[in-house]
Each structure stands twice: as structure tokens, then as C-alpha cells.
Amino acid sequence: MLIRYSADDKGRPIKKALIYTKDEHGITQDKIDPDALFILKQLQDYGFSAYIVGGAVRDLLVHKTPKDFDIVTDATPSKIKKIFRNSRIIGRRFRLVHVFFGSKIFEVSTFRSICDGTVGNRFGTMDEDVQRRDFTLNALYYDPLKEQIIDYVGGVKDIRKGIIRPVIPLKQIFEEDPVRMLRAVKYAATTGCKMPWTLKRKIQKSAHLLSPVSPSRLTEELLKIINSGHAYEIVKFAMEVDVYMCLQPAATALMYENSSFREKYFQHLKEMDAFQREHPDSRLGDKLIYLIYDFAASLTDWKAEVEYNSAASELYVQTWAQCRNFVLPMNPQRTELEYAIRSVLKQLGVSVRIPKKAFSPAKKTGEETPEIKKRPKKVNQSREDKSSRNKQIDTVLKTGKLKRQATPVAL
Template sequence: MRIRYTTAKNGSAVKQAVVYSKEEHGIPVADVDVDALKIIRRLRGGGYTAYIVGGAVRDLLLGKKPKDFDVATDASPNQIRKLFRNSRVIGRRFRLVHVFFHDKIIEVSTFRSENAEVFNNVYGAIEEDVRRRDFSVNAMFYCPVDQVLLDYVDGLRDLRARKLRPLIPLDRIFTEDSVRMIRAVKYSVTGGLRMVGPLRRQIRRSVDLLASCPPSRMTEELFKILQSGYASPIIAELQRYRLFQYVVPRMDAAMRDKAFSALVHERLQTLDRQKQIEDDQRRSRALAYFLCDYLYLKSEFGAMDRIPFQDAFADLKHVIAPITPANKDVQKALVFLVRRRKWYRAEGTI
């Protein structure tokens, strides 16, 4: 383990970051996405610094296979774009670059200034960027070329202690972005992390901030949860913190019936087990498991001999509002449920 120092105004040495070797952090470089590695090599070849960041580093340290790899660099979006023909600059309030491969998109962002407000385009140094990240376990920088882990905020120590600690001051963390409450719950469940007391209390005080969250962002968060392999325990925690009422209000209200809630969670547990075996990314299938018991038991169509498709479709769209999945995904979910109703009736399962 090495310590990276900087110099204070008075000339004294100040600890800046801990640098862990491959033997100390234990990340197998073979677990890194090959295209993410290519991006980092090319950026370094262009004279820039570049690291894998965020949840991918956290998951690698936990021995999990990350679903997405994000890269951060000191290159500007335009400089990144010049290095990668297969890329596109996106965003207005905060510009970043998507690098396209045949089966994936890798997001490349420029280090942000500590003075940046919410999503504004103010770039800075890596030492500032780390302070813009939400939790310490998501604020580590991993270079797969040198195989070193750069840790400015004791994130590895927190991860090994199974602790979820915020980096952004509590009076700002959720007012800047209320979705961080949902993510805190998700990280806590999926990583087996214990939220520190002040974070738990701030979530309980800030619940109502989710009311103004755009439907598009809430939709993405719900599908990330349903497709995580931990849908049931995450949603149970969202219910406990009273957050789920702002994700899917009508389903939350229906699930206040404990017997019905238990059925929905049984269905989600089945989905979770299947996700552990096969990583099925079809949103329609996730919706089918989530809405199964509502359609069969709560809606007026469940007891009908023939389910009127358009009416049932409209009802499902209504019950999951403000979530806005693609119509084709809701339609496919409904087709799946209509075809399997006889098995549900026979066995209580889909």
C-alpha cells in the first residue's frame, strides 16, 4: 500500500489518497470488460489518465460481475470524441461520451469540478471528481492497465466493513438528486452494506422529495431493480422506508394488503432465482412477474373466462403509472400472463 500526498499551503505534506496494489485489492484483471480496457488503453495512449469508476469497481471488489463499466478521464468530451469514431457526445447540462460496441455502450465522463452544481458542465481534477460521487464505496478509481486501485475516501475500508457512507453532505445529497435514496437502498441490499445512522435518518426525512422525480428516471430505476436478481428484498426495503409509494403508487397501495404483498414478493423471489441462473434482460418478463398477482387477483379481469386484451392492457398501464415502459413491453407481459393463467390457477405459479 502506498500513500499519495499533496502539499498544503504551508508547505507540509497532506495525505491525499491510498494506492492499493493488485495483491492488496484483489481485483482479477480478467474480470474487466475487454472493451472498457481498450478505451482506457487508448485514452492513456493519447496522453490522458483514465480509470474504471463507480459501481463496477464496487462490484469487482465484492467478487461480482458488473453489468456496466463506466470510465472517467481528464480528457474533455470533445477530446474523447476525437479518439473514438464509434462514439457520441450526449447530454446538455452534463456532457459525456457514449462509446458504442456491437453489444454494449460504455459511458466515458470527464472529471467534474467540486464546484459543479448538480448536472452542470464544470470539469475539474480527479481529486475534485471524487467528492462529487454519492457514496464512498462508489468513489474508487481502478486502472486495469497498472492494476492499481486509487482510493481518496477510504472506500475500500468501508466496503470491507460493509458500511454505506455518503460523501455528499446530508443537507444536499437528496435535494440535489432524490433518486439517490432509492440507490442507497439498492446498494445496501445488493452489497450487504449497512447504512450509517445519519444516512438512514436523512432518507426518512427526505422521502417526499421523490414526488418530483421525472417518470423517465423512475422507470429506469424500477427496471434496474426488477432485473437485479434482488428485486424482492430491494422492494421490501423501499416499502419499509416508504419510498415505494413514489415509485409505483397504486401497486404500493395494493401491497399494503399483507397477504397480497406476500404473494407479490413470492413472485419476485421466483424472478430473482431465475435471474441468478439466467440473465434474462427482457423487460416484458420482469413486468409479468411484478404484475402477475395484480392481474389475476386484484383486477376485474382475473376472474373472466376470456381477458379483454385492450382493456387489461389499459389497466396495467394505469396501475404502474407513473412508470412508463414501452407499450410493447406491457403488451408482451400481458400476452405471457394470459397464456399462462391456467398454470397459475393449477399451481399458483407462472
């Protein structure tokens, strides 16, 4: 094992990082995506440092095949763009580069500074960048060309011990970015690493911080869970630490109130995971079926309703509206949710043809919009949705039991 040193204010050497060699970490180059290796080699040939970072290093250490290879470098986004023509700079506030190889996308980011805290966006050094990482198991830098892992925070030992330990102090880690709680939950549910009691308790006390997080960020995190193939384990742990109420408040409400619904919901999560593992490239609508099935099935006696009610379009529009509210704050593509709802109705033995006049084209997006009633302005609508979600979350935090704000309309 090698040791990287730096000097203190008086010029005395202090240990800064451990460097694990190939014999110690056991990772071989054949485990690395050849296109990721090409990116690393190109950056280093141009005089920049470049490393594989994050979950890929963690997976390689425990002999798993990484899904993604994220790369970090001291090259700025504009310089990365000049090196790779098959790339694009993305992000306004947090700029990074996507490098394309066919259908594969590699994320290449620049070392970040800590001068603005752990959520700032200034470029910095590797020594600063590691202090911005959320947990030690995610704070390892691997150079496959030199076959070395650079460990500033004891991440290798924590992975081998199976412990999730934060890099950032507990008093500020979730206050600065509440979404880190969701990452901790995912790590605990999918890596086999244990979450210390102090971290678990901190998440439970900080769950309310997820309330003001934008629906777009929560949607992004939910989609990651849905596509992970481990949604059951993640949701189960998220319920345990009281954060699922912020991701899916309506589903959490029903699970607190109805043990039968809870069992069915979890069973369908298991089935969704099996489907995702078998069909990793399936469309989102196929997986939304598993999330909304039990709720949609409980709305009414569908066969009797269709026989009695000839207004098929109105029946569908009401179902769409309630399912849309059920998955809030997640905001999936309208076409995917419509696909899921129609598939669920078909499985329930209901064949509903939707006349074109049941929808009117949206002015800007070109999407179809249900003609239920005159829609309020988008800004006011989002405020109402957010206020409703906050009230549900506050109820759970205060009483431990979430009551539904409204009973589904009998269709």
C-alpha cells in the first residue's frame, strides 16, 4: 500500500490518502468498459488527471459489474468538449459533459471546489472534490491505467466492513441537500451495507426536509428506483425511515390505513422488479402498471360500472385524474401514464374506447389534456399540489398515521 502525503502549515508531512495497488484491490482492466478506458486515456494523454469515481468503483471492489462508469477530471467542460467531438455539455448551474459512444453515455465531470460548501458549483481540486462526496463508499477514485485506487476517507475499509458512513458531517449533510437521504436509503437497500443507528435516526428526523424539494428532482429519484430492479427493497427501507411519504404520499397513506393494500403494493413491487430485470429496456408505462394497479382496481366495480355507464370517455378521464393524483409528486410522461391506465383497465376486464373528443391538444406541449373542467393556471396548480403534499407529510410526522385527504370518487 502506498501513502499520499501533504504538508501542514508548518511544513510537516501529514497523511492525506491511501493508494491501493492492483494486488490489494484485485480489480483488472478487463472489468472496465473499453470506451471508458478510451476516455480516461485521452484525457491523460492531453495532460489531465482522470479517474473512475463513485458507484462503479464500489461495484468493482465487491465483484459486481457496474451499470455506469462516471469519470471525474481536472479538465474543464469546455476542454473536455474539445477533446471529444462526440460529446455535449449539459446543465446550466452544474455543468458537466456527456460523451456518447453509440447508445452508451459516459458522464464526465470536473473536480468541484468546497469554497461554497458541499453544494457549490465552482471547479476545484481532487482534494476538495472528495469532501463533497456524500458517503465514503462513493468517494473512491480509480485509475485503471495505473491500476490504483486513491482513498482519502477510508472507503475501501468501509465497503469491506459493509458500513455506510457519511463523508460530510451529519449536522449539515441533509440540510444542504435532502436528496442525499434517498441515496443513503438506496445504498442500504441494494449494497448489503448496514446503516449505523446514528445515520438512520438522522434521516428519520430530517425526512421533512424533502418536502420542499422540487417535483422534478423527486421524479428523477423515483424513476431511478423504478428502474433499479430493487424497488421492493428500497421502498421497504424508505418506509422504515419515514421518507417514502415524501416520494409517494398517497400510496403511503393507503399502506398505513390498509394492511391488505400494503401487502398487495409490496407484492406488485416485487413483480415489477422481476419484470425490470427480465426487460431492462422496457418502457416506463409497463412499470407504472404495477404501481397504480391496486389503487385503480379499488376505485369502483369496473365491470358493473361500464355496463351501467355508457359515458366511456368521462369514465376514463376521471380515472386518469385520480391515478395522476395518486402518483404525485412523481410527474411521468403523460403518454406513459395513459398507457399504464389503459393496460390496467384491460387487465380488469374493462374495454373502454376513448373518443378523440375526450381530449384537446395542449397549446404548447402538443400533449393530450383531459377535458374535465377549466384548468387553473399552471403556477397555482403546482402550489396547490405542493401544499397538499406538505399537509400529508406533516400529518405523518406529527401523528405517525397518514389520513387520506379525499376518498376516491365512485365512478
